[in-house]
Amino acid sequence: MQVATTKVQDMTSGGIRIKALGTRAWAAAVGALWAGSAWVNPAWANPQPGQLNMTKGVTEWSHEPYFLNNVALGVCTVIGVLVFGAMFVAMFRFRKSRGAVAEKWSHNTMLEVVWTTIPVIILIVLAWMSTGGLVSFADTTGSQMTVKVTGYQWKWRYDYVNYQGKAIDGVGFVSKLDEQSNDTRQLGSELDPDAVKVGDENTYLLNVDKPLVVPVDTKIRFVITAGDVIHSWWVPALGWKIDAIPGMVNAAWTNIKVPGTYRGQCAELCGQDHGFMPIVVKALPKAEFAQWLAQQEAAGKAPPATPATPASPTPAPASTAAAPASASTTAAAAATTPGKQG
Amino acid sequence: MGQQQGAYFVPVKSYWPIVAAVVMFLTVFGAAHWLNAEPGETGFGKTVITVGFIGILLMFFGWFRSVINESLAGKYDAQVDRSFRMGMMWFIFSEVMFFGAFFGALFYTRMFSVPWLGGEGHGVLTHQFLWGDYAAAWGAGGGNGPGNIGGNFQTVAPWGLPLLNTLILLTSSVTVTIAHHALKAGHRGKVLVFLGLTVLLGAVFVYAQAHEYMEAYHELNLTLHSGVYGSTFFMLTGFHGLHVTLGTIMLAIIWLRVLAGHFSRDHHFGFEAVAWYWHFVDVVWLGLFMFVYIL
Amino acid sequence: MAHAATHDHHDAHHGAPSNFFTRWFMSTNHKDIGTLYLIFSLTAFFIGGSFAMVIRAELFKPGMQLVQPYFFNEMTTMHALVMIFGAIMPAFVGLGNWMIPLMIGAPDMALPRMNNLSFWILPFAFVLLLSTLFLPGGAPAGGWTMYPPLSLQSGSLAYAVFAIHLMGISSIMGAINIIATILNMRAPGMDLLKMPVFVWSWLITAFLLIAVMPVLAGAVTMLLTDKYFGTSFFNAAGGGDPVLYQHIFWFFGHPEVYIMILPAFGIISEIVPTFSRKPIFGYKAMVFAIAAIAFLSFIVWAHHMFAVGLPLGAEIFFMYATMLISVPTGIKVFNWVSTMWGGSLTFETPMLFAIAFIILFTIGGFSGLMLALVPADFQYHDTYFVVAHFHYVLVTGAAFAIMAATYYWLPKWTGQMYSEFWGKVHFWCSVIFVNVLFFPQHFLGLAGMPRRIPDYNVAFADFNMISSIGGFLFGASQLIFAGVVIHCAFFSKKKAADRVWEGARGLEWTVPSPAPHHTFELPPVIHDDELAHGHVED
């Protein structure tokens, strides 16, 4: 169904398109539902106009939620059709205006046993399927790479910890909303969100100044934490999100199969600019990644890079009234952004 | 459960509820304002709390006076009595759940968050990446977390004052029960003695606890700021202490009411409600003694 | 004896007191207090709804047009708090106040003065909460869940916390009153297993309220001390854990969502048999299912926290427990359908809302079940898919049930019939627009739009615009509702019969319409065939 892909791309421009929804979006929607048999086209991994279903994602694991979603949706649709169908039949057959006379019964043990048992069986099947996916997700062992992710109001910091068994030193940077989106999103900016693009793709609020760069076909372990409040690291194409909690570390893993650029957003309310801290993951073929990493390491050696998150933990909630998460924090945050690296 | 027999007593219009709503509002509004005042700023918060709080006392006084008058006038039959009993029982249940939240916090921090920070089980990475130097421990030397918040502290030894307080509360539960039996047997003098004793024990408990707090603050450096150990310690014992204080005041009022001859052998719900409350406070203490002090 | 007492104050006897202030501010009458609750709830619904309109207006198209992001977060937070604690819960308490004594043959609530206090705390609590919108610190903006450390940054935390304390006290007292009334005030012959399902649902809900409101109070108290008194409950550096708050909050929060649906189940279980002219199918199963849901609600809380990084075992346990709730809920749905089957159906407005409830609540339940599957929830969590889920259960669930109940009992309250025509107009507008409003949000969530954001990528533009249009129209439709209610209460010329609906059974229909100020001063003599469930054998 990848034919639809290019068609959909060009509909991201233009004003508000109720019209577009009528035609092209539905085509896109159908495409989305049937999205690819193998790994989908990377473009499909990011939100599409008119998209109706979850992305299948581009990793070894990301088909789990997609599959479960579809199965559960199917099950619910079938039950829904049966139950609502029965109800509509009742509504037509047993109307008083058609002369229906109420019967007296109010009880039927057989039926009640049946509609208790059948859902139980369905649930057991669903539970069994989800458990498998969950267990595989929980297993972060055997990773070939570790990246530390730290959420701040309102940006992400990435520190490369190790790759293929070797510790990496001094590769780490802050990633925040790109300039153009940031200008456009200001209240009363008069700038057009539709004009924020990278190539054909609209990247309004989904682009950053420095993406996280990772290799494909590599089991990457993320260790995720936060420096101030709770954030949540989410790239739909990877199939999961996990909270970044100040003072605590969570782990998750991914193994991306298709090179490409995958976009996501912070998914836990973290203050005024929660809507403006996107995540971009750029997955490169292994060789290109190795090259990139070498460059970074070389650059990192020169100026002393900002150390990986200092041991300063959760800022002890101030005993004086803290200012509402406000502009002053943004300014301070911007100041700590380390210099350009590659 | 019983069902309705005759006409149920429905009280006439009363202004106490709306007064209660107003004074409660004033109290919390004042408190919020006070808490939010900039340091050094002199707000009206404190004044408003004070007014509200005095209002609450007056309101209780007035409301209960009308209830007592109705009761003395014999307007309450067995069914009304049952309503009151249920009200009190479920109120106590809600209090249990309130303490449950804090006990939950205690168990969670002891069993999960502190060990995790120290690298146990689920916390391996947390320890490795953030708190490498932290050796988890509950109580002194760790109970205030990897940030050593509030500085080093000592814990209160369970077998001193806390043990004494346990004995005091247990004894007071016995004395209040004796008083109850005496009331049912119609021995007013005995009621006064044993109820009085209960009040006294309650007061001693509060005094001892205050003493313990002083010691904790001044000698052990155990404060509300001592990380999560201090937090759970003072919140649990503090809310409990508040309930003992309240209970003691209620017992004292009941004592006065016994003196005033308000209760008869088979009509003394006020007494019983307070006795239940006292037992509840006692049971909570046993939980505290166990989980906060001993273990 | 009690008669003598009331005769001293003759105004309190048969008619309502004529003095406005005495009647409404000092009331000990369950009907007047019920009315107060209902008026309060409708007001809150409109206030919370206007906040939602701000949200939908800002989300109408990409780009920031109307409000600053911080204000947007204030709107989201206040919208939810006002709707939950101001609109839905008080509406159910109001309905309980009005109907429970009438349904069980009691003269009033068991503790009438406390009843008045429960109500009057609420307006004050909301003044406190809403006042923060005008304070320098701004309103709470950390979401209705108030997760720390974010919520600790709020300058008005103390106001919100105390407002919640007050609402909690109000709810607890209200619940105690309802339990005491149901257990202690039933007329002779009104056995527990002959009570209307609505009364049962409230009995169980009241238990949930008493069990969890104090826990919420504890949770927000810890927020308060963490912010103002230097405790470390939610601070990892001090040995605490931000996630601890979430556990405590959701221990309250999940039962809370059932607090908002169980009385709705009760209402639907009254209305469907009435307009089917057939007794409810599986009465005992219905009661048992409510109890089972209530029980399960205590052991599923962490399904709101699948993405916080729980240990594997915990995720599995909470997933299974959550899924289990579908079984008793399914039983209820099937029983409603079976009640209609073989009946003699008519479709007055209450029935229309009840039918819409059954379908749309079930759709919300389905998405709930999908959310329960942990790997899938890794994708759904904190997206508009969740927003769609809970608005289906809350708006087309709880709110629709409340509207159904209003149409159902309004003639009994006012003695006059509402306009069936405008009721139906209200229904059809609501049911169409609510789907335009919330159904596309499923797609948005699946496509990857997070919740609680004031602006979004253009990929989400179409469905957001549709949703906003649906929102404005749904909001506007509620003006019809207000109109119908006001017309019925003050202007309608059509008198209501005592037994307003042909198929209606139960004690409330044996008293005149409007229900006199005092009813059942002496317990009624009950004949089983007057009761909806008097002859139920199963």
Ligand code: HEA
């Ligand atoms: C009235 C309120 C209400 C109700 C009744 C429910 C009912 C359910 N909810 Fe929902 N829920 C909320 C209100 C409610 N919820 C709110 C407000 C939130 C968000 C809070 C926030 O974060 O702000 C939320 C969030 C929420 C989440 C967290 C999502 C996330 O943040 O990631 C989950 C996850 O499991 C969930 C699950 C369920 C389930 C399984 C049910 C079940 O009870 C549903 C059971 C019903 C059915 C399944 C349909 C009928 C059954 C049949 C016809 C039988 C046959 C069916 C099958 C076998 C499939 N809900």
Ligand code: HEA
């Ligand atoms: C309890 C019930 C409840 C109810 C009834 C509603 C009703 C509505 N809700 Fe809400 N909602 C929640 C509970 C509820 N909600 C919760 C718990 C959250 C989560 C908050 C959080 O994330 O913390 C939420 C969040 C939420 C969001 C997500 C916000 C975000 O993530 O940033 C949105 C967005 O569309 C929304 C919309 C609406 C709309 C349009 C209605 C409509 O149904 C409202 C309709 C009513 C009216 C509009 C009022 C009546 C009419 C007028 C005042 C007349 C004037 C209007 C016009 C002429 C148009 N709600």
Ligand code: CUA
């Ligand atoms: Cu960071 Cu939301």
Ligand SMILES: [Cu+2]
């Ligand atoms: Cu839940």
